[in-house]
Amino acid sequence: MHQDSMQAERRPKRSSTPKVTAPQREVCPKCGSPNARIIGRSESFPILYFRCDDCRRTSVGPAV
Numbered sequence: 478m479h480q481d482s483m484q485a486e487r488r489p490k491r492s493s494t495p496k497v498t499a500p501q502r503e504v505c506p507k508c509g510s511p512n513a514r515i516i517g518r519s520e521s522f523p524i525l526y527f528r529c530d531d532c533r534r535t536s537v538g539p540a541v
């Protein structure tokens with residue numbers, strides 16, 4: 478029984494988290510229901526796209 482030298486490769490922890498789609502709820506501008514979900518966002522403008530679970534409509538709102 479012979480063990481070679483253990484190669485302890487220490488991997489640096491990656492702190493960069495991938496894009497996590499958090500279930501963030503927004504207020505629907507159309508019907509006022511707080512069940513709108515963010516379905517996308519613009520990269521050139523601070524704009525978010527919502528979709529309401531109540532009225533089933535997509536709307537655009539400013540990203541704060």
Ligand SMILES: [Zn+2]
Nearest residue numbers: 505508529532
């Ligand atoms: Zn709505």
